[in-house]
Amino acid sequence: MTFKFKWEWLPQLVRGLGLSLEVTAICVLIGIALGLLLAFGRLYGRRWLSWPCRIYIEFFRATPLLVQLLMVYYGFPSWGISLSPFVSGILAFGLNTAAYQAEYFRGAIQAVRPGQTLAARSLGMTLPQTVRYVILPQAVRLVIPPWSNELILMLKYSSILYMVTLPDIMGEAKKLAAKHFNSFDVYVVVALFYLALVLVVTLGLRAVEKRLHIPGLGAPGEHR
Amino acid sequence: MTELLRVEGIHKRYGKEEVLRGVSFRMERGETKVIIGPSGTGKSTLLRCINLLTFPDQGQVFLEGHEVTHHKANINHLRASMGFVFQDFNLFAHLTALSNVSIGLLKVKGMRKEQGRARALAELERVGLADKANAFPAQLSGGQQQRVSIARALAMDPKLILFDEPTSALDPELIGEVLSVMIELAKEGMTMLAVTHEMGFARSVADSIIFMESGVIAEEGTPQALFTSPKHPRTGQFLRKITELYGEMGG
Amino acid sequence: MLLRAFLINLEVLVALLGVGLVAGTLIAILQVYAGRLIGYLAFLFEWVFRAIPALILLLLFYFGPPRFGFDISPFLAATLALGFRSAAYQSQIFRGAIQAIPTGQMLAARSVGMSRARAVVTIILPQAFRLSIPGWSNEFSGVTKDTTLAYAVGLNEVLRAARVVMDRQYNLAMLAYLTVALLFLALTYAGNWGLGLLEKKTRIPGLEMKGIGGENR
Numbered sequence: 001m002t003f004k005f006k007w008e009w010l011p012q013l014v015r016g017l018g019l020s021l022e023v024t025a026i027c028v029l030i031g032i033a034l035g036l037l038l039a040f041g042r043l044y045g046r047r048w049l050s051w052p053c054r055i056y057i058e059f060f061r062a063t064p065l066l067v068q069l070l071m072v073y074y075g076f077p078s079w080g081i082s083l084s085p086f087v088s089g090i091l092a093f094g095l096n097t098a099a100y101q102a103e104y105f106r107g108a109i110q111a112v113r114p115g116q117t118l119a120a121r122s123l124g125m126t127l128p129q130t131v132r133y134v135i136l137p138q139a140v141r142l143v144i145p146p147w148s149n150e151l152i153l154m155l156k157y158s159s160i161l162y163m164v165t166l167p168d169i170m171g172e173a174k175k176l177a178a179k180h181f182n183s184f185d186v187y188v189v190v191a192l193f194y195l196a197l198v199l200v201v202t203l204g205l206r207a208v209e210k211r212l213h214i215p216g217l218g219a220p221g222e223h224r
Numbered sequence: 225m226t227e228l229l230r231v232e233g234i235h236k237r238y239g240k241e242e243v244l245r246g247v248s249f250r251m252e253r254g255e256t257k258v259i260i261g262p263s264g265t266g267k268s269t270l271l272r273c274i275n276l277l278t279f280p281d282q283g284q285v286f287l288e289g290h291e292v293t294h295h296k297a298n299i300n301h302l303r304a305s306m307g308f309v310f311q312d313f314n315l316f317a318h319l320t321a322l323s324n325v326s327i328g329l330l331k332v333k334g335m336r337k338e339q340g341r342a343r344a345l346a347e348l349e350r351v352g353l354a355d356k357a358n359a360f361p362a363q364l365s366g367g368q369q370q371r372v373s374i375a376r377a378l379a380m381d382p383k384l385i386l387f388d389e390p391t392s393a394l395d396p397e398l399i400g401e402v403l404s405v406m407i408e409l410a411k412e413g414m415t416m417l418a419v420t421h422e423m424g425f426a427r428s429v430a431d432s433i434i435f436m437e438s439g440v441i442a443e444e445g446t447p448q449a450l451f452t453s454p455k456h457p458r459t460g461q462f463l464r465k466i467t468e469l470y471g472e473m474g475g
Numbered sequence: 476m477l478l479r480a481f482l483i484n485l486e487v488l489v490a491l492l493g494v495g496l497v498a499g500t501l502i503a504i505l506q507v508y509a510g511r512l513i514g515y516l517a518f519l520f521e522w523v524f525r526a527i528p529a530l531i532l533l534l535l536f537y538f539g540p541p542r543f544g545f546d547i548s549p550f551l552a553a554t555l556a557l558g559f560r561s562a563a564y565q566s567q568i569f570r571g572a573i574q575a576i577p578t579g580q581m582l583a584a585r586s587v588g589m590s591r592a593r594a595v596v597t598i599i600l601p602q603a604f605r606l607s608i609p610g611w612s613n614e615f616s617g618v619t620k621d622t623t624l625a626y627a628v629g630l631n632e633v634l635r636a637a638r639v640v641m642d643r644q645y646n647l648a649m650l651a652y653l654t655v656a657l658l659f660l661a662l663t664y665a666g667n668w669g670l671g672l673l674e675k676k677t678r679i680p681g682l683e684m685k686g687i688g689g690e691n692r
Contacts (some may be wrong), residue, residue, distance in 0.1 A: 066623045071649065074649075074652065075653070113314075115312050119315070120316070122307075124301065138318050156527075159528040160627075170531075183542075184542040216360055
């Protein structure tokens with residue numbers, strides 16, 4: 001029952017990890033941009049805008065990410081659009097995280113007390129000014145806890161990308177497992193990688209939150 | 225003409241309920257007017273109709289002859305010349321006291337940073353809170369927050385300040401500090417329109433008092449007139465009740 | 476055909492939720508009432524099962540036993556892996572609920588002569604479960620989606636069926652996956668609706684708590 005670990009596995013796994021991180025970073029950025037648009041569309045848009053946003057958000061939150069990924073990777077080609085694993089991954093993950101982030105942004109914006117807007121308008125600020133100088137600075141601080149959660153979740157779920165043959169850390173792990181006839185041990189190492197990654201990112205986000213903290217401005221009653 | 229504010233025929237309905245049923249009055253420059261009345265009679269709504277935080281269904285508001293309610297009016301410009309003090313203070317939670325006071329100057333009036341900060345500091349000093357300039361709202365007591373919000377309104381050099389039950393959300397021992405500031409302002413000649421339950425304040429400082437009930441002005445007159453010989457029966461009733469409840473403040 | 480395979484997903488779902496429920500409640504109780512050491516172990520369990528991605532847990536549970544000489548079916552691997560993971564999240568929900576119950580409840584139970592264990596079972600848990608319903612429905616909708624991960628260990632579930640459809644008729648791929656997506660949509664809504672009903676039926680005026688979010692895709 002000895003643990004057959006080989007140091008030479010590491011470089012390959014790390015390379016894969018780099019790709020995992022790259023994909024995660026890109027789709028999180030997509031998620032922020034698209035998520036903000038969806039949140040604004042849902043909150044401030046007229047019916048022809050807010051309804052589609054709502055439907056989009058509901059669909060991408062109620063259906064499994066893996067299904068969405070396979071839809072993009074296998075489904076689109078059957079309609080004539082062929083996408084690489086990399087692009088499929090980014091597209092599927094990006095669309096998915098945008099839906100969740102949209103809800104977090106919406107929640108944060110709505111959590112800014114309406115009195116703040118009233119005070120801003122009564123000073124003579126225009127709506128864009130109100131959003132920029134009063135609502136957003138507060139919403140950003142309020143959204144950090146759920147958003148951090150989202151980031152970590154994306155990191156963990158990036159593990160499924162190997163299913164569309166992306167050579168991320170899991171993809172490399174699979175190759176190693178096949179080569180050495182040893183799935184379990186390889187995956188244990190991968191698990192440890194993820195544990196370390198999650199720890200580092202969690203600590204990093206906590207530091208960011210501390211830095212931005214303003215006394216009295218916190219999300220009501222939570223922090224996982 | 226020293227008429228500063230004219231309100232004519234304001235009607236406002238929320239759903240089925242008509243909260244304001246035709247309210248009209250005038251205010252002169254330098255006048256301190258207090259609105260009293262039972263809760264839910266639309267007093268706050270009336271104030272918000274004046275600076276258009278709420279849009280009246282009917283009626284007009286004139287500030288120094290300019291029609292505020294006109295569809296082509298520059299609302300932001302007009303709001304900047306009217307100060308509004310909220311019952312819940314509504315200080316910007318993410319800004320220090322100093323920034324709260326200066327933000328209007330910097331972003332709405334376009335003042336330069338140094339100028340704005342200096343003026344803001346001066347206003348904070350005026351309400352007695354210069355030492356709290358770098359505190360965040362959550363670090364201030366209710367009375368202090370309200371004074372900062374008054375400073376915020378004053379910094380904009382308003383022609384008129386609207387007070388919406390400024391002391392109703394305060395603990396009793398903090399009410400005094402806010403009323404002192406308001407009394408000072410009245411003495412200095414600021415035009416003030418206040419909705420309040422503080423009868424002592426009304427009696428000693430107001431130039432005229434409006435008693436509102438059921439969405440209309442039931443009676444209007446000087447403090448003496450209302451307190452000693454009210455014309456409307458309900459006025460007398462209300463004043464007696466409220467003076468019992470809140471106690472008289474020395475004037 | 477997709478529907479038949481979907482039933483497998485449902486089976487896994489029920490099984491893993493069962494594991495999660497039992498284990499989760501146990502862990503929550505241990506964390507709140509047992510000693511410091513056990514509490515610490517429970518915390519460790521929680522942390523490991525939450526920080527490791529679900530997929531990897533699945534693979535570990537599937538490839539682990541053979542490594543040590545046991546055989547394990549994809550179904551069992553999925554149930555255990557996802558079940559224990561769910562237990563980690565559920566224990567958080569239950570723990571929050573238990574701690575939200577006023578301490579007076581336990582005091583009252585003890586002063587009537589109940590043993591600690593009895594008090595927990597008859598007084599604390601019923602209240603805790605009611606409070607947990609919102610957070611638990613969150614977990615529910617999260618976990619239903621995770622059953623698709625079993626595809627990776629070869630379970631004959633709905634994604635595998637979709638793949639078969641695709642292998643036979645390539646141009647139906649999108650339609651197949653879309654159908655799968657809609658199946659899950661339906662399941663999620665049905666589940667939320669059912670749980671909402673449960674919450675209404677078991678509601679006790681005055682007993683409420685803010686929900687806790689879930690972490691699944």
